[in-house]
Amino acid sequence: MTTATSTSDVPVRTRATPQERRATGVGIVLIVLGVFVFWAFGLGSEPGADATFNLSLPGATFENITWVVSARWLAFAVAVILAFLGGMILRRSNVRWTNLALAIGLILFALAFLTWAAGGKSFSLVGMLRSTVLLSVPVTLGAMTGLMCERVAVINIAIEGQLLTAAFVGTIVGSAWGIWAGLVGAMLTGALLGAVLAVLAIKFRIDQIIAGVVINIFALGLTSFLARRVLSEAPDLNSPGRFTAFKIPILGDIPVLGPMFFEHNLFVYATFILVIVLHFGLFYTRWGLRSRSVGEHPKAADTVGINVYRTRYRNVILGGFIAGFGGAFFTLAQVSRFEENLTAGIGFIGLAAMIFGRWMPLGVFGAGLVFGFALALQQKLGILGTPIPSEFLSMTPYIVTIIVVAGVVGRARPPAADGKPYIKD
Amino acid sequence: MNDAPPPDGGWDDQGYPGWFQRVSGVGSSVGQAVLVPALAVLTALIIGAFIIAITDVDTLRIWGSDPGEAFGLTMSGIFDAYKALFVGSVGSPRAISETLYAATPLILAGLAVAVGFQAGLFNIGVNGQMLIGGMAGLWVGFTFSLPMIIHIPLVVIAAIVFGGMWAAIAGFLKARTGAHEVITTIMLNFIALYLIDYLLKSSWFQEPGRNDPISKPANPSAHFPTLGDYRLNIGFVIALGAVWFVWWLMYRSTIGFEFRAVGFNPSGAKYAGMNVAWIYVAVMAVSGALAGIGGANQILGLEPYRGISNFAGTVGFDAIALALLGRSHPVGVLIAGLLFGALRAGGREMQGAAGIPIDLVLVLQALIIVMIAAPELVRAIYRIKTPEEETGTTISTGWGG
Numbered sequence: 001m002t003t004a005t006s007t008s009d010v011p012v013r014t015r016a017t018p019q020e021r022r023a024t025g026v027g028i029v030l031i032v033l034g035v036f037v038f039w040a041f042g043l044g045s046e047p048g049a050d051a052t053f054n055l056s057l058p059g060a061t062f063e064n065i066t067w068v069v070s071a072r073w074l075a076f077a078v079a080v081i082l083a084f085l086g087g088m089i090l091r092r093s094n095v096r097w098t099n100l101a102l103a104i105g106l107i108l109f110a111l112a113f114l115t116w117a118a119g120g121k122s123f124s125l126v127g128m129l130r131s132t133v134l135l136s137v138p139v140t141l142g143a144m145t146g147l148m149c150e151r152v153a154v155i156n157i158a159i160e161g162q163l164l165t166a167a168f169v170g171t172i173v174g175s176a177w178g179i180w181a182g183l184v185g186a187m188l189t190g191a192l193l194g195a196v197l198a199v200l201a202i203k204f205r206i207d208q209i210i211a212g213v214v215i216n217i218f219a220l221g222l223t224s225f226l227a228r229r230v231l232s233e234a235p236d237l238n239s240p241g242r243f244t245a246f247k248i249p250i251l252g253d254i255p256v257l258g259p260m261f262f263e264h265n266l267f268v269y270a271t272f273i274l275v276i277v278l279h280f281g282l283f284y285t286r287w288g289l290r291s292r293s294v295g296e297h298p299k300a301a302d303t304v305g306i307n308v309y310r311t312r313y314r315n316v317i318l319g320g321f322i323a324g325f326g327g328a329f330f331t332l333a334q335v336s337r338f339e340e341n342l343t344a345g346i347g348f349i350g351l352a353a354m355i356f357g358r359w360m361p362l363g364v365f366g367a368g369l370v371f372g373f374a375l376a377l378q379q380k381l382g383i384l385g386t387p388i389p390s391e392f393l394s395m396t397p398y399i400v401t402i403i404v405v406a407g408v409v410g411r412a413r414p415p416a417a418d419g420k421p422y423i424k425d
Numbered sequence: 426m427n428d429a430p431p432p433d434g435g436w437d438d439q440g441y442p443g444w445f446q447r448v449s450g451v452g453s454s455v456g457q458a459v460l461v462p463a464l465a466v467l468t469a470l471i472i473g474a475f476i477i478a479i480t481d482v483d484t485l486r487i488w489g490s491d492p493g494e495a496f497g498l499t500m501s502g503i504f505d506a507y508k509a510l511f512v513g514s515v516g517s518p519r520a521i522s523e524t525l526y527a528a529t530p531l532i533l534a535g536l537a538v539a540v541g542f543q544a545g546l547f548n549i550g551v552n553g554q555m556l557i558g559g560m561a562g563l564w565v566g567f568t569f570s571l572p573m574i575i576h577i578p579l580v581v582i583a584a585i586v587f588g589g590m591w592a593a594i595a596g597f598l599k600a601r602t603g604a605h606e607v608i609t610t611i612m613l614n615f616i617a618l619y620l621i622d623y624l625l626k627s628s629w630f631q632e633p634g635r636n637d638p639i640s641k642p643a644n645p646s647a648h649f650p651t652l653g654d655y656r657l658n659i660g661f662v663i664a665l666g667a668v669w670f671v672w673w674l675m676y677r678s679t680i681g682f683e684f685r686a687v688g689f690n691p692s693g694a695k696y697a698g699m700n701v702a703w704i705y706v707a708v709m710a711v712s713g714a715l716a717g718i719g720g721a722n723q724i725l726g727l728e729p730y731r732g733i734s735n736f737a738g739t740v741g742f743d744a745i746a747l748a749l750l751g752r753s754h755p756v757g758v759l760i761a762g763l764l765f766g767a768l769r770a771g772g773r774e775m776q777g778a779a780g781i782p783i784d785l786v787l788v789l790q791a792l793i794i795v796m797i798a799a800p801e802l803v804r805a806i807y808r809i810k811t812p813e814e815e816t817g818t819t820i821s822t823g824w825g826g
């Protein structure tokens with residue numbers, strides 16, 4: 001089985017620390033990206049093709065702000081910057097700046113890509129960024145659900161099922177009693193499924209992943225069944241109306257940032273608030289400290305008098321409310337009607353965003369925006385008609401997740417007790 | 426986790442106490458081991474009946490005015506539905522053929538999950554592995570024109586190789602970086618889904634003159650031969666062979682012993698000198714290979730012998746239910762596969778004859794798994810005495826690996 005260790009008499013070499021190896025990896029990646037940008041987006045674009053980015057939406061206070069840029073020269077500039085960043089990282093192996101350099105590099109890469117794609121055409125950059133924020137909302141809310149659960153060591157892969165069922169109940173209750181009732185109904189549904197997960201995981205101590213899979217299958221089966229059997233019979237139960245976008249005074253008039261962040265529907269603003277509240281709550285309040293302690297070391301938490309079970313139940317159910325809210329986004333804001341498997345894997349992307357954001361609300365929101373960008377890109381590139389098949393863009397979030405989980409972008413460390421049932425002595 | 430093996434084995438008393446005893450919590454006797462699943466299925470059917478009753482929109486309107494009539498209609502609705510379920514699954518030779526036909530991919534995929542479970546790995550990526558393996562089989566199917574006796578084995582081998590390699594990615598990532606296989610396999614599912622959509626629209630696969638994702642048909646020599654004009658085909662025989670193979674692998678071979686040892690206690694296996702990292706890759710490869718055959722069966726085992734978008738359907742997720750129901754034992758998976766095949770075949774009849782959407786079958790499956798995974802639920806409902814040794818089901822220990 002194991003090969004004999006013949007290296008035992010070789011003098012010990014000082015090996016690079018994981019951080020240094022990572023820095024080297026990131027440096028190489030940046031340089032490769034730079035070369036790629038030079039070749040594909042620089043040489044690969046028409047020499048005279050200018051990309052026209054619209055920086056305002058039609059009808060905005062400051063209308064018709066545009067930015068015209070030569071696709072080829074921008075690509076060359078980006079390539080140089082990428083190579084420079086990569087070189088700096090490689091030469092210094094400066095661990096501290098690795099993530100920053102990588103983030104800047106990826107944003108520049110995205111910009112070069114967009115310019116290349118929009119070369120010779122006009123493209124609404126603000127529209128794109130606006131849908132990025134909008135599409136990041138269900139992902140972020142799903143991820144927050146997962147975060148609430150995993151911070152108290154309950155793995156929740158039932159997010160998808162919670163979103164789907166909540167979306168379904170949202171449309172029915174919303175059609176019958178109005179959208180606000182629909183919102184409440186959806187949130188209660190999410191919480192109910194959260195409670196089911198909590199009971200299965202905490203009381204019955206079923207494997208939490210199995211419990212999650214079960215809830216997902218159940219949700220898909222039940223909602224599809226009811227959609228075909230009830231909603232098709234009573235279509236009036238499937239037209240709830242929707243929460244429309246409204247502009248925040250003053251803030252909404254800021255160029256670029258205004259339409260991007262402050263001209264949305266209720267769900268988007270609520271997500272902003274939730275992210276900040278959760279981040280503050282988790283790291284600066286007694287509730288947060290207790291929750292985290294239950295997730296990291298339940299036994300110690302129990303010893304100092306924290307009720308582990310109650311904390312877990314409470315957080316998983318609270319997480320369910322968030323999932324319910326996220327589910328309502330689909331039927332009460334986005335499309336305003338339910339279709340089979342409407343959520344189409346957004347819950348799983350949320351799970352990925354949670355890991356990518358390293359179990360921290362602000363980080364998770366950032367990850368949500370990255371995935372939102374990928375989703376928005378998918379929608380908008382169809383309009384531009386690039387040669388890249390949309391399937392590859394659709395894959396991007398999942399590939400990014402694998403790279404993140406595999407630790408290429410730094411080790412993502414989950415709460416220590418994640419997934420382990422706690423048995424009180 | 427309990428370190429000491431339970432004193433007495435159930436069906437798989439060869440060697441280590443496998444997943445069987447640890448999951449079941451049912452403990453010692455075969456009687457109990459059968460009792461809980463049987464009651465789980467029964468309970469699921471009863472709950473299913475309630476769901477049928479309360480979703481019957483037309484009858485619900487009558488309850489206020491004529492409860493007697495409404496009750497009668499509800500009862501006959503449930504009766505019709507379950508009668509169709511029964512007739513459609515075992516009521517005639519054709520129905521039995523349909524059941525076995527529907528069971529084929531389920532058994533193969535269920536075995537894939539079961540092999541993973543026994544080694545302590547949770548392969549949620551069966552769907553993706555089926556897609557990739559199936560596409561490889563399809564490619565061999567329409568590219569070559571060979572005698573059937575060579576062509577079909579080639580198709581199966583291609584499916585095995587590609588399904589296995591796709592799954593091995595997750596095994597490799599776990600071995601090398603500790604990335605949790607649940608996350609990576611879920612992600613690989615989505616990647617496979619989009620990848621085959623792309624392939625189906627590329628010139629390699631796409632039917633000339635079409636714009637939607639649909640492939641050329643496989644050559645007739647690669648079609649799985651059917652039994653007369655029934656849909657039952659050679660795929661079922663391959664599935665039975667796979668059941669035997671998995672049994673042999675897990676309980677009669679050294680490598681299978683190592684798989685189970687790693688599943689039982691990875692650190693123990695490591696100190697016993699086993700190469701745990703390599704075993705993770707091998708387990709995933711075997712698992713994916715089985716899934717790959719299931720995928721090939723989804724294309725070459727039914728008309729029109731073409732690849733379409735997500736041709737694996739929900740089989741990959743049903744497989745998890747199957748492996749749990751079958752206690753991860755190959756024979757258990759076979760029996761569970763036949764049961765779910767019957768639900769599938771009957772469900773189609775139920776949809777056609779009684780107008781009950783087939784999605785009800787998914788609900789039944791979910792209920793069955795819950796009750797299998799939490800036998801306390803069943804015992805609580807039927808007031809069965811709890812055996813001495815009670816352990817929860819834990820096969821995953823967080824994302825850290």
